[in-house]
Amino acid sequence: DVKVTQSSRYLVKRTGEKVFLECVQDMDHENMFWYRQDPGLGLRLIYFSYDVKMKEKGDIPEGYSVSREKKERFSLILESASTNQTSMYLCASSYSGGGNEQFFGPGTRLTVL
Amino acid sequence: RKEVEQDPGPFNVPEGATVAFNCTYSNSASQSFFWYRQDCRKEPKLLMSVYSSGNEDGRFTAQLNRASQYISLLIRDSKLSDSATYLCVVNEDSWGKLQFGAGTQVVVTP
Numbered sequence: 001d002v003k004v005t006q007s008s009r010y011l012v013k014r015t016g017e018k019v020f021l022e023c024v025q026d027m028d029h030e031n032m033f034w035y036r037q038d039p040g041l042g043l044r045l046i047y048f049s050y051d052v053k054m055k056e057k058g059d060i061p062e063g064y065s066v067s068r069e070k071k072e073r074f075s076l077i078l079e080s081a082s083t084n085q086t087s088m089y090l091c092a093s094s095y096s097g098g099g100n101e102q103f104f105g106p107g108t109r110l111t112v113l
Numbered sequence: 114r115k116e117v118e119q120d121p122g123p124f125n126v127p128e129g130a131t132v133a134f135n136c137t138y139s140n141s142a143s144q145s146f147f148w149y150r151q152d153c154r155k156e157p158k159l160l161m162s163v164y165s166s167g168n169e170d171g172r173f174t175a176q177l178n179r180a181s182q183y184i185s186l187l188i189r190d191s192k193l194s195d196s197a198t199y200l201c202v203v204n205e206d207s208w209g210k211l212q213f214g215a216g217t218q219v220v221v222t223p
Contacts, residue, residue: 019156032142040121042200042215043157050208058210090156100206104156 003027004105006091012111019078021108029103030096032074034058034066036087037107043090049074050096081112100109116140117214119201124219126191132144133187134217136154136201143212144206146177150197151216157200160186 007022023032031050035043035058045058047066055066063085067075074093078085088109092102119136126132138146146163161168163175163184174187184203188195201214 035211035213037200041214042117043213045210048210094209096209098209099162100209101159102149102209102211104158106156 006105021076025093029093031094033092034076035090114210119214122218135185137183138203143203147202149200
């Protein structure tokens with residue numbers, strides 16, 4: 001069965017802290033994605049990766065960075081957390097190519113105080 | 114302007130009734146189209162792809178109108194378990210990057 005896991009379901013951090021969100025997939029997918037989801041705005045793409053060590057900016061990359069050292073793992077880093085980064089963060093993976101289904105992890109609800 | 118726009122609802126539907134809703138997309142070069150379903154406090158999951166000729170999956174029918182740049186979803190004989198948010202999703206490139214609408218909430222009532 002297809003599986004995408006995220007390191008935490010809930011996380012509370014303080015302003016200015018460095019935050020790491022980890023995502024692992026077991027489907028040997030080439031593509032991995034990080035989104036944030038906010039009420040009324042839907043899912044917005046932060047960063048994506050088509051291959052190991054490869055990353056591309058999405059629609060809202062400011063304040064975030066990513067790392068993909070292994071095919072199965074894609075990390076999202078908030079260098080200095082701010083209150084406007086309080087959100088639901090969703091990781092997804094898919095096979096390469098357009099038109100392929102994206103499989104999502106359960107999400108991490110991050111609160112920055 | 115958002116690239117994928119949806120009526121947020123909620124669409125309140127009596128059990129057994131039919132409900133339909135649309136979404137519009139702005140990029141005429143969009144290549145693939147999907148409906149995803151998201152239950153409350155859960156992750157999105159693929160409901161169905163949308164093909165140019167229209168397609169059915171059980172009680173669900175999806176249509177694509179490229180000329181007017183909209184996609185529709187129709188749910189027949191609604192069940193309580195159909196209550197969810199339905200996300201309209203568009204693929205614009207050959208790599209697999211997707212654009213998501215903000216979702217249409219459907220509430221099926223007994």
